[in-house]
Amino acid sequence: MAKIKLIVDGGKASTTPAMAQTLGPLKMDMKKMIEDINERTSSFNGLKVPVELDVNEKEKTYEITVKSPAAVELIKNELKIKKGSGTPEKIKVGNLSVEQLIKIAKMKQESLLTHDLKSAMKGVAGTCNSLGVLIEGNISSKFNELLEKGEYDKLIESGAEVSDEKLKELKSQFDSVQEELNKQLAKKQKKSQTQEEKKEEEEKKEEEEVEEKGEEKK
Numbered sequence: 001m002a003k004i005k006l007i008v009d010g011g012k013a014s015t016t017p018a019m020a021q022t023l024g025p026l027k028m029d030m031k032k033m034i035e036d037i038n039e040r041t042s043s044f045n046g047l048k049v050p051v052e053l054d055v056n057e058k059e060k061t062y063e064i065t066v067k068s069p070a071a072v073e074l075i076k077n078e079l080k081i082k083k084g085s086g087t088p089e090k091i092k093v094g095n096l097s098v099e100q101l102i103k104i105a106k107m108k109q110e111s112l113l114t115h116d117l118k119s120a121m122k123g124v125a126g127t128c129n130s131l132g133v134l135i136e137g138n139i140s141s142k143f144n145e146l147l148e149k150g151e152y153d154k155l156i157e158s159g160a161e162v163s164d165e166k167l168k169e170l171k172s173q174f175d176s177v178q179e180e181l182n183k184q185l186a187k188k189q190k191k192s193q194t195q196e197e198k199k200e201e202e203e204k205k206e207e208e209e210v211e212e213k214g215e216e217k218k
Contacts, residue, residue: 004053010044013037047073071127074104085132095134095174099162137173
């Protein structure tokens with residue numbers, strides 16, 4: 001038995017040179033294998049999906065195991081964004097609902113090796129933080145604090161999906177949070193600039209004093 005690990009575009013794997021290099025040596029029906037992979041990963045359309053093939057080379061048979069996409073990919077897919085923030089403390093890129101986070105946590109629960117949904121939610125929240133993604137206006141530490149207090153217990157039990165109305169509210173909340181962050185950043189930059197200017201003035205004053213003393217000695 002041979003085990004082959006692949007990362008494919010959900011439902012859209014194709015006979016690329018890399019795929020041919022990986023599957024070609026098996027001397028099996030590669031077209032059929034790719035069709036089967038696409039069928040199994042079609043529900044993850046638009047996502048990078050880990051796939052494992054257990055191949056019996058003698059009997060020319062195989063089993064396909066589809067793994068859950070990385071939490072990063074699932075978060076980006078929910079928010080319809082292409083990438084996270086390069087400076088997550090300063091610039092946010094999205095505001096995830098608790099309903100969306102629960103959905104992702106359930107998908108990742110097995111790979112996170114936990115049977116506790118709240119633990120999985122905390123893991124996903126940590127990933128959100130590194131991407132510059134808020135959870136209902138909160139950074140992960142604040143969200144985890146609320147989670148532990150039971151703030152979202154009813155929502156977890158209900159299994160409800162996020163409504164269009166709530167998504168609009170989250171967008172408005174996100175804009176407000178980012179606006180406040182921009183103000184804080186501008187304030188820090190102005191303070192830094194003022195300190196730099198003050199330092200330059202002090203240095204200039206010291207130079208002038210040195211020159212004056214030099215003139216006095218003459």
